[in-house]
Amino acid sequence: MSGASDPTSDAALVARVGRGDRAALRLLFMRHHMRVYRFVVRQTGSESMADDIANEVFLEVWRQAPRFEGRSQVSTWLLGIARFKALSALRKRREETLEEGQAEAVADSADTPEVAAMKEDKGAALRRFVDMLSEEHRVVVDLAYYHGKSVTEIGEILAVPVATVKTRMFYARKKLGEALKAAGYDRGWP
Amino acid sequence: MSENAFSNRRDRLEALLPFFLNGTLAGSELREVEEWLASDPDAMASLAEAEAEYSAALGVNEAIRPPADALARFSESLDREAGKERAPALSLSERLARFLPSMPIQAAWVAAGLALAILVGQTVWINMNGTEQYSVAGSERENAPFAFVTFRADASMAEVSALLGASGLEIDAGPLPGGHYRVLVPAKTVAQYDGIVAGLEKAGIVETVMTGRKPADE
Numbered sequence: 001m002s003g004a005s006d007p008t009s010d011a012a013l014v015a016r017v018g019r020g021d022r023a024a025l026r027l028l029f030m031r032h033h034m035r036v037y038r039f040v041v042r043q044t045g046s047e048s049m050a051d052d053i054a055n056e057v058f059l060e061v062w063r064q065a066p067r068f069e070g071r072s073q074v075s076t077w078l079l080g081i082a083r084f085k086a087l088s089a090l091r092k093r094r095e096e097t098l099e100e101g102q103a104e105a106v107a108d109s110a111d112t113p114e115v116a117a118m119k120e121d122k123g124a125a126l127r128r129f130v131d132m133l134s135e136e137h138r139v140v141v142d143l144a145y146y147h148g149k150s151v152t153e154i155g156e157i158l159a160v161p162v163a164t165v166k167t168r169m170f171y172a173r174k175k176l177g178e179a180l181k182a183a184g185y186d187r188g189w190p
Numbered sequence: 191m192s193e194n195a196f197s198n199r200r201d202r203l204e205a206l207l208p209f210f211l212n213g214t215l216a217g218s219e220l221r222e223v224e225e226w227l228a229s230d231p232d233a234m235a236s237l238a239e240a241e242a243e244y245s246a247a248l249g250v251n252e253a254i255r256p257p258a259d260a261l262a263r264f265s266e267s268l269d270r271e272a273g274k275e276r277a278p279a280l281s282l283s284e285r286l287a288r289f290l291p292s293m294p295i296q297a298a299w300v301a302a303g304l305a306l307a308i309l310v311g312q313t314v315w316i317n318m319n320g321t322e323q324y325s326v327a328g329s330e331r332e333n334a335p336f337a338f339v340t341f342r343a344d345a346s347m348a349e350v351s352a353l354l355g356a357s358g359l360e361i362d363a364g365p366l367p368g369g370h371y372r373v374l375v376p377a378k379t380v381a382q383y384d385g386i387v388a389g390l391e392k393a394g395i396v397e398t399v400m401t402g403r404k405p406a407d408e
Binding site for chain 2: 025029037038047054058062063123129141149176
């Protein structure tokens, strides 16, 4: 990200949005929408939910930009908003009945994870195991590996202490290692 | 959960490897991981495993593609949230250029001057006929103090009106050669006149101010 003196830096764009500049918000959208959208898909498992939530995230930027203090990176701020909105949407969805499409998807997954992994190479198996991590472990893996966030930034996004981030990363990696071993792939640790 | 969950140093360092790979590890933790990687053969194997996890996480995320029309739909949502977007404010010269597109800009300024003169004349006529409050009689106007002012090219009509209105100033004629406007200065003494002119010079939309007729001190 560019420095604050750069008029097209994220921070400068948010300042412009705070003054009602819609072109600046559209530029921020183009710059960050892909990652926000992917982050929400990973949280919710639903592309249609992610589409609505990602839109809502940037509308929230429009509303909150005058109060953005720049204490964290704009991308970290966006992911924090996305996380909050995704959790709210998931809570709401849990209260509703299981959709027909989801029921079919559950019925179709005939293979156990181990059997499915044996049909794949190690990379494909690992992608599958990353997807199968619990939500609290998967989000830490995604934020570190895909979004390039630090321990502190992940703590900000998830609203948890840095020690918790490290512990979740430890257990996430441990579970990935155990799943690979169970599927017959060598792994030195754990 | 806390860092006490780590039963040994190896577990703690394994938890830091992803942050070493994404380049966000710093300070003592970075040094500790680097020393571990340099001294323990198992560490390099762990790093390779972390790299495989890195690739897997990139793969599953990059397989997700947002809808192609996301920006267009967001713009519609924004319009609903904030109201329809207004066209950006145009400067005086831009407005004239749009109003008189076929004319060169100098001719447009002359046309604007004529329009302004008509407006001033009309205002005087209306005030003289419609109310007794009109205070700048023709003879007073002829003897009134004035200054010559040029405005910045990007100054908008609204900005010029606001500045003149706030100081009780009035454009008497213009634009004259050089883009000057003759502005009546409501001052009864030289000190008042100088004060008003000094204020004009400080205004951001004013380019130059030349003193014209000053009041005769009483």
